[in-house]
Amino acid sequence: MQISKNEKELENLVSQDTDLEKMYNNIISVPSIGKITALFLICFTNEFSTFEKPRELACYCGVVPFEYTSGKSVRAKPKVHYMANKKLKKQLHMCALSSITYNPEMKAYFNRKVEEGKNKMLVLNNVRNKLIHIICACVRQNRHYIIREVA
Template sequence: MQGKVSFQEDAMPVVYAGVDVSKEWLDVHLHPLGESRRFSNDKTGIRQLKRLLARYRPERIVMEATGKFHRPVHRSLWHDGFAVAVIDPLRARMFARACGYLAKTDRLDARFLALLAESLRPPAAAPPSPHIEALQELVNARSAAKDDLTALQNRSKTATTAVLRGELNRLVRRLEQHIDRLDKEIERYVGKDPQLCRKAEILTSIPGIGRITALALMAGMDELGSCSGKQAAMLAGLAPIANDSGARTGRRSIRAGRPAPRRALYMAALSACRYNPALARFAETLKAAGKPAKVVLVAIMRKLLVLANCLLSQDRLWTPNPP
């Protein structure tokens, strides 16, 4: 119509963001806008990153799990309403290789994380609670101290010089005191949190799962009780992975997953084979079928994990099955 002008605003494209996290920097890439920026990995940099993201409100933000370095930005973005997914770094690297890129830089990593967000749509996940993060730090410190103690004790047994043996024995005593202090702090921390205390009570009610295994599961698998048994087995790396091709039926095997809970469950399975009647019968059935000893142990580990997940989801203690 004459004298009238029609305006049509361009629709804003759906934006996906990839954030490559390092100790010092936050590299962000916005896809499909093609914009890349770098911010410092501190409070100031996180504020600047949120101001940038607030302009585009990305559909999904993807970053890699990097120990402690990604936690502050993950928590800050989540509290401001951004959908953030944290993925395994190996998964991101394999995605980049599948795209035909072998080079690795922070800028490229951020770009491929944004492409992965659009292509795979990984689910957003809330950051763990501060209580769980603190428990994880304490349990991981205890585990590292136990490894150091074992190494020192082995060196002390093979040392032939009296001076060296004395020095190593002194270090062993100091580490033992350090572990004792960590044990007391862990117990104090769990005791003051009713939710953690209840979880520990449920887990330790299962024959075969002791206090150390329960703490390893609580710290290493916060998802227990809120996921399915199959998901729990996959998280711990205890689910048999198919290996078939054409007419060939390959042997199933376990791989990947979280090593700390899996190591704890290995020791628990050894105990459960002796003191858990139902699992002992299950183990005997597998042995009678000709299953190797390690296969039997892995099956017991998976049974223990699925049982723990079920009891936590129902918030009840273990009770023996009626005869």
């Protein structure tokens, strides 16, 4: 009961600002991106004004691993920076799991990469990155996501 009350209150707050409502609706038009994830992204990115490129947002969300290298030697396997936003990363992880289950386009991508011999977590991280790029494209172009048919 309290959760539904809070959700209605959040929806009322979003509906008071037309630009914010458009952005919110564009984000939730992406399959597997829910209301809470959309609100997290809007809040943490200051309505997508903090980051100029989707790659920067992906780094902030902890989706892009970096190698620790010195010269020719690679000293450790690629890791995510400790300052990454772990709340957003967790939200995007759940969205990616949902996406590879229900979105035919992402499901085909996931299955193709796993058949190629890639690690499942690596491919899931790539799906998270793809979701961020899709969301940023929808917000930047001010349009809803269009689901494509998988051939």
